[in-house]
Amino acid sequence: MVASIVLSGVAIGCIYALIGITYNVMFSASRVFSFTAGTLGMLGGVLGSLFIARMGLPVALGVVLVLLGGGVFGIVTEFVAVRPVLRSLDQHLYVLSTLALALMVQQFTAIEWGTDARPFPRLLDLPRGGFDQQYWLPMAACAAVIVGLELLYRHTLIGRAFLAIAEDTYAARALGLPERSLRMASYALAGAIGALAGFAGGEMLLAFFGNAPMLTFYGFVPVALGGMGNNRGAVVAGLLLGLFQQAANFLVGGIFASVAVFAVFIIVLLVRPEGLASASLQRRV
Amino acid sequence: METQAIPLPRSRARVFASTRGIGAALPFVGLLAFGMALPLFGGGYWGVIATRACVYWVLVSGLNLVVGFAGQIAIGWVALLTLGAYTASVLVAGNATPPVPAYLALAIAGIVGAVFGLIVGLPALRLRTFYFAITTLGFATIVTQVALAWQSITGGGVGVAGPVLPPPFSSEWGFYYFCFALAAICTWMTANIAASRFGRALTAIRDAEVAAEASGIAKPALLATVFVFSGAVAGISGSLFATLQSYITPDAFTLDLSVLFFIAILIGGRSSILGPLLGTILLTVLPEFAAPLVAWSTFLYAVLLLVIVLAIPGGIAEILDFKNRRPLESGRTIVPRPELLPRLLGSPADGGAITLEQVALSFGGVRAIDGLDLEIRPGQVHGLIGPNGSGKTTTLNVISGYYVQQRGAVRLNGTTLPALARHRRAHMRIARTFQTPRIVGSASVLENVMIGGTIDGEGTFVESLLALPRHRRDEAMLRDTAMLALAAVGLERLAPARADRLQHSELRFIEIARALMLRPAFLLLDEPAAGLSAEEIKRLGALLLAIAQAGTGVLVVEHHPDLIFDICHHVTVLNLGKKLAAGSPAEIRSHREVVNAYLGG
Numbered sequence: 104m105v106a107s108i109v110l111s112g113v114a115i116g117c118i119y120a121l122i123g124i125t126y127n128v129m130f131s132a133s134r135v136f137s138f139t140a141g142t143l144g145m146l147g148g149v150l151g152s153l154f155i156a157r158m159g160l161p162v163a164l165g166v167v168l169v170l171l172g173g174g175v176f177g178i179v180t181e182f183v184a185v186r187p188v189l190r191s192l193d194q195h196l197y198v199l200s201t202l203a204l205a206l207m208v209q210q211f212t213a214i215e216w217g218t219d220a221r222p223f224p225r226l227l228d229l230p231r232g233g234f235d236q237q238y239w240l241p242m243a244a245c246a247a248v249i250v251g252l253e254l255l256y257r258h259t260l261i262g263r264a265f266l267a268i269a270e271d272t273y274a275a276r277a278l279g280l281p282e283r284s285l286r287m288a289s290y291a292l293a294g295a296i297g298a299l300a301g302f303a304g305g306e307m308l309l310a311f312f313g314n315a316p317m318l319t320f321y322g323f324v325p326v327a328l329g330g331m332g333n334n335r336g337a338v339v340a341g342l343l344l345g346l347f348q349q350a351a352n353f354l355v356g357g358i359f360a361s362v363a364v365f366a367v368f369i370i371v372l373l374v375r376p377e378g379l380a381s382a383s384l385q386r387r388v
Numbered sequence: 389m390e391t392q393a394i395p396l397p398r399s400r401a402r403v404f405a406s407t408r409g410i411g412a413a414l415p416f417v418g419l420l421a422f423g424m425a426l427p428l429f430g431g432g433y434w435g436v437i438a439t440r441a442c443v444y445w446v447l448v449s450g451l452n453l454v455v456g457f458a459g460q461i462a463i464g465w466v467a468l469l470t471l472g473a474y475t476a477s478v479l480v481a482g483n484a485t486p487p488v489p490a491y492l493a494l495a496i497a498g499i500v501g502a503v504f505g506l507i508v509g510l511p512a513l514r515l516r517t518f519y520f521a522i523t524t525l526g527f528a529t530i531v532t533q534v535a536l537a538w539q540s541i542t543g544g545g546v547g548v549a550g551p552v553l554p555p556p557f558s559s560e561w562g563f564y565y566f567c568f569a570l571a572a573i574c575t576w577m578t579a580n581i582a583a584s585r586f587g588r589a590l591t592a593i594r595d596a597e598v599a600a601e602a603s604g605i606a607k608p609a610l611l612a613t614v615f616v617f618s619g620a621v622a623g624i625s626g627s628l629f630a631t632l633q634s635y636i637t638p639d640a641f642t643l644d645l646s647v648l649f650f651i652a653i654l655i656g657g658r659s660s661i662l663g664p665l666l667g668t669i670l671l672t673v674l675p676e677f678a679a680p681l682v683a684w685s686t687f688l689y690a691v692l693l694l695v696i697v698l699a700i701p702g703g704i705a706e707i708l709d710f711k712n713r714r715p716l717e718s719g720r721t722i723v724p725r726p727e728l729l730p731r732l733l734g735s736p737a738d739g740g741a742i743t744l745e746q747v748a749l750s751f752g753g754v755r756a757i758d759g760l761d762l763e764i765r766p767g768q769v770h771g772l773i774g775p776n777g778s779g780k781t782t783t784l785n786v787i788s789g790y791y792v793q794q795r796g797a798v799r800l801n802g803t804t805l806p807a808l809a810r811h812r813r814a815h816m817r818i819a820r821t822f823q824t825p826r827i828v829g830s831a832s833v834l835e836n837v838m839i840g841g842t843i844d845g846e847g848t849f850v851e852s853l854l855a856l857p858r859h860r861r862d863e864a865m866l867r868d869t870a871m872l873a874l875a876a877v878g879l880e881r882l883a884p885a886r887a888d889r890l891q892h893s894e895l896r897f898i899e900i901a902r903a904l905m906l907r908p909a910f911l912l913l914d915e916p917a918a919g920l921s922a923e924e925i926k927r928l929g930a931l932l933l934a935i936a937q938a939g940t941g942v943l944v945v946e947h948h949p950d951l952i953f954d955i956c957h958h959v960t961v962l963n964l965g966k967k968l969a970a971g972s973p974a975e976i977r978s979h980r981e982v983v984n985a986y987l988g989g
Contacts, residue, residue: 188697204690209688
C-alpha cells in the first residue's frame with residue numbers, strides 16, 4: 104500500500120514538476136506567467152492519444168510529433184498572447200491574454216476531441232504491474248528534462264544566452280543578444296516540455312480536456328512554493344505535492360485531499376509569498 | 389477683501405457634478421423602463437433569458453467592484469455561485485437540517501457567500517495578480533469537486549432541486565420581477581460605491597497603489613469589505629440561479645460561467661457600471677441569436693477576451709466615453725492661486741517638527757544613508773540636495789514609511805514614527821508626492837484630487853452603498869475641497885478631464901493638489917520640478933513658499949539648485965548618504981566643499 108502511494112505520488116509529482124518547469128522556462132524568458140502551461144500538458148495527452156491510438160502511428164514518431172505540437176503551441180503563445188502585451192507588463196494584461204488563449208485551445212479540444220476522458224495507449228510493450236511504465240515514464244521524463252536543461256544552460260552558448268535574458272533583459276539586449284528569437288525559442292522549449300509532461304503521464308491522466316485547468320493549478324503550486332524561476336525548487340515542491348496528494352487521497356479520500364492541498368498551498372503562500380526557497384525584495388518608489 | 393478674491397470653485401463644482409449625474413443616469417433609466425415593460429413584449433423563452441441576465445448581473449455587479457474597480461483578477465467567482473446555489477437548495481430541501489423557508493435560505497446563501505468571498509479574497513492582500521488568479525481558479529475547481537463527492541448533502545452527480553419562492557414570485561414573470569428588482573438594487577448600490585470615496589480608493593489601489601497608501605487608504609480593510617459585499621451578492625445570485633434552473637447538478641457550474649462573468653466586465657470596461665451591465669446582457673443574449681454556435685460560445689468568449697485585451701483594453705465604456713474625445717485647449721498655462729491656501733489648509737495645529745537622528749540604511753553593501761540628522765520645522769521649506777545616489781529619495785522614503793532605517797530614529801514631535809506603516813502617515817498629516825507622478829489615468833482630474841481626502845470622509849461603506857446622508861455630505865465636502873485645491877494649484881479648468889490626457893507638468897501639480905487635500909502638517913516632495921519649464925518652476929516655487937507660510941513644513945528633494953536657493957529656509961546637502969553641509973541658502977552657496985563637489989564652481 105505504502106509502496107503504491109509512494110510510486111504514484113512520485114509519478115504524479117514529476118508531472119506537476121514538469122508543468123512547473125514549463126511555467127519557469129516561459130517566465131525566465133519573459134517575466135510572464137502563462138495560463139497555457141497546463142493546456143500544454145493536456146495537449147500532450149490528447150495529441151499522444153490522437154497520433155498513436157487513433158491514427159496508429161509508431162510510438163517514436165508520435166513522440167516527435169507531440170513535442171513538435173507543443174513547441175508550435177509555445178511559439179503561438181509567445182506571438183499571440185505574450186509579445187503584444189510585454190510593453191505594458193505593469194498592467195498585467197498577460198494574465199488575461201494567456202488565459203484567453205488557454206481557454207480557446209481547451210474549448211476547441213472539448214468540441215473536437217470530446218468532453219470524455221479517453222484512454223491513452225501503452226507506449227512500451229512491457230508486462231503490466233509492479234514498477235509499471237505508467238509510473239516510471241513520468242519520472243524518466245522529469246529526470247531527462249532536468250539533466251537536459253542543466254546541460255543546455257551550463258554547456259551551450261544558446262543556453263547561456265537564455266540565462267542572460269532571464270537575468271537581465273536590458274543588459275542582454277545591449278550586448279546584442281537577439282532577445283526576440285531567444286524568447287521565442289524559450290517558449291518553443293517550454294511548449295515541448297509541457298507536452299512531454301502530459302505525454303509521459305498520459306496513462307495516469309488520460310487524454311482529457313479537463314486536465315488543462317487541473318494541471319494549470321497543480322503545476323503552479325511547485326512554482327509558487329519552490330520560488331519562481333527556480334527549477335530545482337519546482338522539482339522538490341512538485342514531488343512533495345504529489346506525495347502529499349496521494350497520501351491524503353488514501354487517508355481522507357479524494358475530495359478532501361484536494362481541499363487539503365488547496366489549504367496548504369494558500370497557507371504557505373500567505374506565510375511566505377515569495378516561495379519556500381527564495382527571497383525577493385522589490386523597489387516600488 | 390480676501391473673500392472677494394475667491395469666487396467660483398464651489399458653484400462650478402456643483403454644476404459640473406449635477407449635469408454629469410443626469411447624463412450618466414439616462415441609460416440606466418432606459419434599461420429600467422425596458423426591463424419593467426418586458427413582459428408586455430411577449431414571453432416564454434425570452435422571459436427565461438431576461439431572468440438569467442438579471443441573475444448573472446446580481447453576481448457580476450459585485451464582481452465588478454473586485455475586478456473592474458480594484459483590479460483584482462478573480463477568475464473563479466463561479467465557486468461562490470455554486471456555494472450560494474447549493475446552500476439555498478440544500479436548506480430548502482432539508483437534506484441537512486429541517487427544511488428552511490425559501491427567503492431565509494436566500495438570505496443564508498448571501499451570508500455563506502459573504503464568508504467565502506472573504507476567504508477566497510483574502511489571499512489578494514498578500515499575493516499579486518497571477519498568484520491570486522490561480523488561487524481563485526483552484527478554489528473553483530475544488531468547490532465543484534466537493535459538490536460532486538459530498539453525496540449525502542448535495543446529491544452528488546444526481547443533484548438537488550432548487551428552491552421555489554412562494555407566490556407571487558413563483559410564476560415565471562413573478563420570479564422575473566423579483567430578480568429584476570434585485571438586479572436594479574445591485575446596480576444602484578454599486579453605482580453609489582463607484583461614485584464614493586470607496587470607489588475612488590479602489591481605483592487608486594488598482595492604478596496607483598503607492599499613492600493610495602500615501603493618501604491613507606488602508607488596502608486590507610477596504611478590499612476585505614468589497615470581497616464580503618461581492619461574495620454576498622454572488623451567494624444570493626447562486627440561490628436565484630438554483631431557482632431558475634429548478635434542478636442543479638455540479639455540471640451546471642463549469643468554469644465557462646466564470647469566464648462569462650469575467651469577460652462581461654472586461655468587455656464593459658474598468659471603473660464602469662454601465663459597461664459591464666451591457667456586457668452581461670450581451671453575453672447572455674448573444675448565444676440565443678446564434679443557436680448553432682451555442683457549443684462554441686465559450687470559445688467565442690475567449691476569442692473576444694483576447695481581442696479586447698489586445699485591441700481595446702478600455703472596453704465598451706471607453707468607446708461610449710464621448711466627453712473625453714474633445715480636444716483639450718492647447719497652450720494651457722498653470723497659474724496657481726496661493727491666496728486660496730489659507731482657506732484650504734485652515735490654521736494648522738502646531739504639531740512640532742519631524743526629526744531624524746543618526747538614521748542609517750544600507751542596501752546590500754551600499755550605504756544609502758549613513759548617520760543622517762535632519763529637522764523639518766513647520767512653516768519652513770527645507771531643501772535636500774545632492775548628486776545622484778546621495779540618499780535624498782531614500783531619506784524621503786524612510787520618513788514616509790517605505791523603508792525602515794537600520795539605525796537611528798525618525799520622530800514626529802518627539803514620538804517615534806511607526807516603521808513601514810505607510811498609510812498611517814496620512815493620518816498624522818504627512819503628505820508626499822512622487823518622482824514619477826502616481827495618477828489614476830482613467831479617472832478625472834477632480835477624482836484624482838478627491839482621492840487625497842479619502843480619510844476625511846465620515847460615512848461607512850454601508851452608508852455609501854445606500855447613499856445615506858453622511859455619504860452625500862462626504863462627497864459634497866470632498867468635491868468642494870478638491871475644487872479649492874485645484875484652484876489653488878491653478879488647474880480647476882481641467883477638473884473634468886481624464887487625467888491621462890494631461891501634460892507631465894500638470895500631473896505634478898495634480899499630485900500637489902492631492903497632497904494638499906490632507907491639510908498636511910508636513911509635505912514631502914520628490915523632485916517636484918523635474919520636467920517643468922523655467923516659468924513653471926518659478927510658479928511652483930511661489931506655491932511651495934505659500935504652502936509653508938500657511939504653516940506646513942515642506943521638504944523638497946531637488947536637483948535644481950535655483951529652486952532650492954530661491955525658496956528654502958534651510959538646506960541640507962547630502963553626499964554618499966552623509967551630510968556634506970547644512971545651513972541657510974546663503975551659507976551653502978558659499979560653502980567651499982559644496983561648491984567644489986556639487987555646484988561646480
